[in-house]
Structures are given as C-alpha cells and as structure tokens.
Amino acid sequence: MIQRLCVLGVGLIGGSLALALKRSGAVGEIVGYERDPLCRAKALSLGIIDRAESGLADALRGAEVVVLAVPLGAMEGLFQEMAPLLKPEMVVTDVGSVKDSVVTAARAALGARIVDFVPGHPLAGTEKSGPEAAFADLFYLHKVILTPLPENRPEAVETVRMMWHRVGAEVVEISSTYHDRVLAGVSHLPHVLAFALMDLLAKVGEPQDTLQFAAGGFRDFSRIASSDPTVWRDICLANREPLLALLEQFEAELHTLGEALRRGDGGKLVEIFARAKAARDIHYNA
Amino acid sequence: MIQRLCVLGVGLIGGSLALALKRSGAVGEIVGYERDPLCRAKALSLGIIDRAESGLADALRGAEVVVLAVPLGAMEGLFQEMAPLLKPEMVVTDVGSVKDSVVTAARAALGARIVDFVPGHPLAGTEKSGPEAAFADLFYLHKVILTPLPENRPEAVETVRMMWHRVGAEVVEISSTYHDRVLAGVSHLPHVLAFALMDLLAKVGEPQDTLQFAAGGFRDFSRIASSDPTVWRDICLANREPLLALLEQFEAELHTLGEALRRGDGGKLVEIFARAKAARDIHYNA
Structure with missing residues (x-):
C-alpha cells in the first residue's frame, strides 16, 4: 500500500497509471503535478487525481512514490528542480520511452538520492494524448520494463515493481542500453x-x-x-x-x-x- | 441474379467473394477453378464453391460471370488460356492489386473480347491467405475499385458493379494508371x-x-x-x-x-x- 503517490504530468500514461492504481486500491492519495491549468482541471474532474498542485514542492510533500510522466524533453529540468525537495526513502521512477538519457540526467541531478531512482518504461500507449485519453486498463497484461541501476536500494526497486504488478502489468528487468x-x-x-x-x-x-x-x-x-x-x-x-x-x-x-x-x-x-x-x-x- | 459464376482461384479473395455472393442469394451455381488439389478439396468442404474444376474449359462452360482471383503473376497465362474459351457476353473481371499490367495482358490476349473484361480491385484483405482464410464479410462496407476500359460494353461494367454491390461493397471508378x-x-x-x-x-x-x-x-x-x-x-x-x-x-x-x-x-x-x-x-x- 502506497499512502501517497505523486504523479508528475497527468497525460495518457501518468493519468492511466493513477486511474489503475486507484481502482486497485493500492494507493491512498494521488497528487497530480501539472503545469497546464486545463490539464489540471481535466484530471481533477475526470477523477484521475485526488489533488492537483502547480508547485513542485507542494506536490512532492509527503509522497512515498513519485512518478515522472512528463515528455522526455522535460525530464532533465524536472530532476534538477526536484533534487533538493526529495526526502530520504522517497522512491522515484519514470515512464520515459528512452532510458540512457533519463539515467544520465538523473545521475547528474540527484546525487546520492540516485539510490531511490528506478528507471521504468511501460510498453503501452495509444496514439492519443492528454488526461482525457487516460484509462485504467492501459497497462493490464502489458509489459513494463525496469532498468534498475547498480546504485539502487533493492527496496526501491521492489516498491516500483509492486506498483506495476498492482495494475496488472508484467515487469521485466533489462539494462538501459x-x-x-x-x-x-x-x-x-x-x-x-x-x-x-x-x-x-x-x-x-x-x-x-x-x-x-x-x-x-x-x-x-x-x-x-x-x-x-x-x-x-x-x-x-x-x-x-x-x-x-x-x-x-x-x-x-x-x-x-x-x-x-x-x-x-x-x-x-x-x-x-x-x-x-x-x-x-x-x-x-x- | 447471376445463374452461374466461375471463380478462378479460390483463395482469400476469390473464396470470400464466393461466400458473400452465395449468402446474398445473388448467384445460382458457383464453380471454382483451382489447380491445387488441396485448395479444391478445402474450398468444397468449406462450402465456398458448389463445384470444383481442375480444367479451365470445364470451369468456364456456361458461366455468365468469370472472376480472376489468382496472383498477379498468373494473370497473363490465364488470359491467354481462357481467350479461346470465352463466349459472347461472358463478363470477365479480376481482383488484381495492380491494374495497368492486368489491362495490358488482357488487351494482348483477349482481342475483341476485351469489351467484356472489366478490371477490378477490392480494397479488402487480411495478411492471411488460402480458402481457409475466406469469410463472407470481407468486402462488407469496403471499397471496390473498377477501372473500366473505353472499349467496355456498359452492360458488362454494370454487371460487375452490381455483383460487388450485392456483397455490400462501395464501388468507385477511376483510371487504371x-x-x-x-x-x-x-x-x-x-x-x-x-x-x-x-x-x-x-x-x-x-x-x-x-x-x-x-x-x-x-x-x-x-x-x-x-x-x-x-x-x-x-x-x-x-x-x-x-x-x-x-x-x-x-x-x-x-x-x-x-x-x-x-x-x-x-x-x-x-x-x-x-x-x-x-x-x-x-x-x-x-
């Protein structure tokens, strides 16, 4: 059970993960961080998230698990911005479609907190985008790739693996390269x-x-x-x-x-x- | 109503057309011409055709409409072989995915009988092949392209157009080129x-x-x-x-x-x- 989960970016992937976790009863509160006010409002009104935040510090406060579900081009900046806000044992993962570049950006920004960043990539999606395209079954029976780092705490990897299990995905581990x-x-x-x-x-x-x-x-x-x-x-x-x-x-x-x-x-x-x-x-x- | 229809080649396309025409009640007897004995037996046992012939003369005898549904590479030889067997007002059409080459082969082989050859191409198919892949709904609500020739008898074009209408297809006419x-x-x-x-x-x-x-x-x-x-x-x-x-x-x-x-x-x-x-x-x- 994850008491509080923070999703950074509530589009097709982040939104679907929130819906699926909520349905499975695997999380308490889901906080959505989203800069676009229209997306924030949609995600709230569609019941995808329990609370919407436009500030990163407010969004991350008290989260056990943080999921980066923003476009790849926004990852590096987000890692830098969130680095000083991360608390010990706050587990971080992402859903980026490329892994080496994300790992490089995370290593550069997170410093010692890299131990709790577990890179991930769910092999699911549609050609649609935005919170209105999200649906709870998106990951069901789909593969999710994790590319754990040598530095990772085993407990962090396990938390991310369990999160994906709870939404019906099959978790596979390979190297980012x-x-x-x-x-x-x-x-x-x-x-x-x-x-x-x-x-x-x-x-x-x-x-x-x-x-x-x-x-x-x-x-x-x-x-x-x-x-x-x-x-x-x-x-x-x-x-x-x-x-x-x-x-x-x-x-x-x-x-x-x-x-x-x-x-x-x-x-x-x-x-x-x-x-x-x-x-x-x-x-x-x- | 077509009293007797002859399908040359009883694979996915020829077989599906036979099944669809039979279901629609638009034909009396359907004769299948097929060189492969296994395909002949399958087409008969699956109820796709009423009669199977391995000889072209027997297959064409008494047919009002003849549909060439063989691979493009077999078209030219088949036109040459069937030319002396065609009777006046026997309407001939094909389902080939390329039209200029078929028209060239038909013109060379059929001589004056070209008036009753109406080139066609149903925009339907699957990645499967053979009579066992045939199904009656294949053409339903799909487009069928006809590329009528200047020489064509209008009645021949109308016969082919009606045949495709009866299986639920939308007929469109454009040039072969x-x-x-x-x-x-x-x-x-x-x-x-x-x-x-x-x-x-x-x-x-x-x-x-x-x-x-x-x-x-x-x-x-x-x-x-x-x-x-x-x-x-x-x-x-x-x-x-x-x-x-x-x-x-x-x-x-x-x-x-x-x-x-x-x-x-x-x-x-x-x-x-x-x-x-x-x-x-x-x-x-x-």
Missing part, C-alpha cells in the same frame, strides 16, 4: 517510418483523395503517425545514436530491396519478404 | 517498408528476444509483413515503375529526416511529424 537499442527497432524507427510515409503522401497528393483508397492494412500501419509530434521529437533526440545507427541499416536494406525491384529480381524479393514474414510470424502467429 | 499510382502509396510501399523493417530486425537480433518488447503500435505497423511473399513479389513487379518512383521519393524523405536528427534539429522533426499527423488525422480522426 539494451532497452534503448531494442526500442529503437520495435518502436522508434517504426514511428519515424510511419511519419515519413504520411508526410510523403501529403506531399505527392491530397491526403483526402489518396487515403480514401487505403484499406485496413494501411490504417493499422499508419496509426502511429497520429502520435504526438513533440513527444516523438523528444524520443528521437533522446535516443539519437541507436536510432541513427538503425536508420542507416534500414536505408541500406531499402536500397537492396529497391535494386532487386529495379532489375526485376523476383527471387531476391521473395527471399527478403519470406524472411520478414517468418520473423514476424515467430512472435505473433506461432 | 491513377489506381496504380495511388495504391503504390497507400499499399505497396507500406508493405515494402514493413517487410524491410522486419527483415532488418531479424538480422540485427533474435526476433524472439526483440519482439517481446514490442507494443501494440508495432504489432499493427508490422502486421502487413505477415502477408504472402509471392503475392507481394508479383504486386511489386507488376507495379514496378510507380513503386520505384515513390520509393526514391521516400528515400529522400528519410534522408532529410535522418539529417535533421543527426544535427539535433528538433524543429525540423516536429515540422515533419506534425505534417504527417495532420495528413493522417484528416482522414481517420476528423
């Missing part, structure tokens, strides 16, 4: 590709004319291009090196495929397509 | 991108390890990479020129995006992402 490399492949690059394709289609024709001929496959493929542009700017910049490395490999792959198509090499196309299908089917259609 | 250009963008290139990404991920890590960290966005994005490799080889080769042109533009777009990322130009990233999101939201979240 491995996390960032894998997520570049299964999340960040796909988003970049979906954004790039939609932008191209908007340039070569009127989307209203073109998209009427799109079927279900395209709707699903392009759904992530509806994601929040600033959130994804932050993610791409925060995970720049792994993403750039993979993007280069992807460009080479696409070049190979284009060359095969140019010379009418059906055998090469089938080879690539079949390997791709096999890789996907292993996981999704096994 | 416009069709191929638009479909390159909303279908063929997305498939190529999904295949390329899955192949790359299979090369840089073990898919079993990597994909466990994929969330719903990736599952949807990559679903089309489970599509049939030979079907998509045929589509890519048949629509080679429009697809290559768009692929080149996409590579330039991706290069621009990569350069912005490399120099940490968050403004440029947001500009691209926001334009992409706006283009998609116009159609899907308006």
Whole structure:
C-alpha cells in the first residue's frame, strides 16, 4: 500500500497509471503535478487525481512514490528542480520511452538520492494524448520494463515493481542500453517510418483523395503517425545514436530491396519478404 | 441474379467473394477453378464453391460471370488460356492489386473480347491467405475499385458493379494508371517498408528476444509483413515503375529526416511529424 503517490504530468500514461492504481486500491492519495491549468482541471474532474498542485514542492510533500510522466524533453529540468525537495526513502521512477538519457540526467541531478531512482518504461500507449485519453486498463497484461541501476536500494526497486504488478502489468528487468537499442527497432524507427510515409503522401497528393483508397492494412500501419509530434521529437533526440545507427541499416536494406525491384529480381524479393514474414510470424502467429 | 459464376482461384479473395455472393442469394451455381488439389478439396468442404474444376474449359462452360482471383503473376497465362474459351457476353473481371499490367495482358490476349473484361480491385484483405482464410464479410462496407476500359460494353461494367454491390461493397471508378499510382502509396510501399523493417530486425537480433518488447503500435505497423511473399513479389513487379518512383521519393524523405536528427534539429522533426499527423488525422480522426 502506497499512502501517497505523486504523479508528475497527468497525460495518457501518468493519468492511466493513477486511474489503475486507484481502482486497485493500492494507493491512498494521488497528487497530480501539472503545469497546464486545463490539464489540471481535466484530471481533477475526470477523477484521475485526488489533488492537483502547480508547485513542485507542494506536490512532492509527503509522497512515498513519485512518478515522472512528463515528455522526455522535460525530464532533465524536472530532476534538477526536484533534487533538493526529495526526502530520504522517497522512491522515484519514470515512464520515459528512452532510458540512457533519463539515467544520465538523473545521475547528474540527484546525487546520492540516485539510490531511490528506478528507471521504468511501460510498453503501452495509444496514439492519443492528454488526461482525457487516460484509462485504467492501459497497462493490464502489458509489459513494463525496469532498468534498475547498480546504485539502487533493492527496496526501491521492489516498491516500483509492486506498483506495476498492482495494475496488472508484467515487469521485466533489462539494462538501459539494451532497452534503448531494442526500442529503437520495435518502436522508434517504426514511428519515424510511419511519419515519413504520411508526410510523403501529403506531399505527392491530397491526403483526402489518396487515403480514401487505403484499406485496413494501411490504417493499422499508419496509426502511429497520429502520435504526438513533440513527444516523438523528444524520443528521437533522446535516443539519437541507436536510432541513427538503425536508420542507416534500414536505408541500406531499402536500397537492396529497391535494386532487386529495379532489375526485376523476383527471387531476391521473395527471399527478403519470406524472411520478414517468418520473423514476424515467430512472435505473433506461432 | 447471376445463374452461374466461375471463380478462378479460390483463395482469400476469390473464396470470400464466393461466400458473400452465395449468402446474398445473388448467384445460382458457383464453380471454382483451382489447380491445387488441396485448395479444391478445402474450398468444397468449406462450402465456398458448389463445384470444383481442375480444367479451365470445364470451369468456364456456361458461366455468365468469370472472376480472376489468382496472383498477379498468373494473370497473363490465364488470359491467354481462357481467350479461346470465352463466349459472347461472358463478363470477365479480376481482383488484381495492380491494374495497368492486368489491362495490358488482357488487351494482348483477349482481342475483341476485351469489351467484356472489366478490371477490378477490392480494397479488402487480411495478411492471411488460402480458402481457409475466406469469410463472407470481407468486402462488407469496403471499397471496390473498377477501372473500366473505353472499349467496355456498359452492360458488362454494370454487371460487375452490381455483383460487388450485392456483397455490400462501395464501388468507385477511376483510371487504371491513377489506381496504380495511388495504391503504390497507400499499399505497396507500406508493405515494402514493413517487410524491410522486419527483415532488418531479424538480422540485427533474435526476433524472439526483440519482439517481446514490442507494443501494440508495432504489432499493427508490422502486421502487413505477415502477408504472402509471392503475392507481394508479383504486386511489386507488376507495379514496378510507380513503386520505384515513390520509393526514391521516400528515400529522400528519410534522408532529410535522418539529417535533421543527426544535427539535433528538433524543429525540423516536429515540422515533419506534425505534417504527417495532420495528413493522417484528416482522414481517420476528423
């Protein structure tokens, strides 16, 4: 049982976590810290949080667990601002989609209090954002990645792990560097590709004319291009090196495929397509 | 009412059309032509067709409407084989995902009988294939594109249009060249991108390890990479020129995006992402 939980940023992820914890009876009071007055009002009126604070000191006071659920670009500043306000054994975690950059910022700002910062990343979300998009089932049966630090107090890791268990998530522990490399492949690059394709289609024709001929496959493929542009700017910049490395490999792959198509090499196309299908089917259609 | 309909190729599309027409009461007998004995047996046992034929002459005999639902690579040979067997006013249509190449093959093979060949393309499908994947609702509320030819008898076009209306589809008429250009963008290139990404991920890590960290966005994005490799080889080769042109533009777009990322130009990233999101939201979240 967490007597008081403080959520910094009450959007889709922070809001959903608050709703889910509240429903599970795993927390007493939930305090929301949110700078946007409209979001504060919405989060209160939707019953996502019990109390809204616009000042960080008021928000953190007496909290056992603090969850940073702000965009990645706001993390560093928030760590610096909260560092002098943290009390001993106040457990801090985050939900950022990139982990090495968050760990670096936390180490720089928190000093000795790093022992109680447990980096996290729930593998759940939708293309929507804001408190009105939050729902209590968002994390149910989804994975949550924790990338605990060598410095962490085991009790802090356990507190964060239990918090996610209580909302029905499966907790997995890996290193932050491995996390960032894998997520570049299964999340960040796909988003970049979906954004790039939609932008191209908007340039070569009127989307209203073109998209009427799109079927279900395209709707699903392009759904992530509806994601929040600033959130994804932050993610791409925060995970720049792994993403750039993979993007280069992807460009080479696409070049190979284009060359095969140019010379009418059906055998090469089938080879690539079949390997791709096999890789996907292993996981999704096994 | 169509007294006798002949479906050439009883896979996902041909099989689903047969099931839907049968349910709607719009046809008397449905004859399936299928070279694969296993598919023939399945299509019969699943009640998709009333009669299965392995010989083309037997299959076509007495048919009012003939639907070519074979992979694009098999179209040309089938047109040549069926040309001497076609009777006056036997209406022929197809379901191929590329239209200019099909029209070229049909014109070359059918001679004067081209008047009754109405090219078509239902914008529906799944990543599955074969008669066991067929279901009667596949086309319900989906678009079907017809690209009628200047030579077409109006009655032939009307027969094909009515057939699709009877299974709940919305029929749209555009030119075959416009069709191929638009479909390159909303279908063929997305498939190529999904295949390329899955192949790359299979090369840089073990898919079993990597994909466990994929969330719903990736599952949807990559679903089309489970599509049939030979079907998509045929589509890519048949629509080679429009697809290559768009692929080149996409590579330039991706290069621009990569350069912005490399120099940490968050403004440029947001500009691209926001334009992409706006283009998609116009159609899907308006």
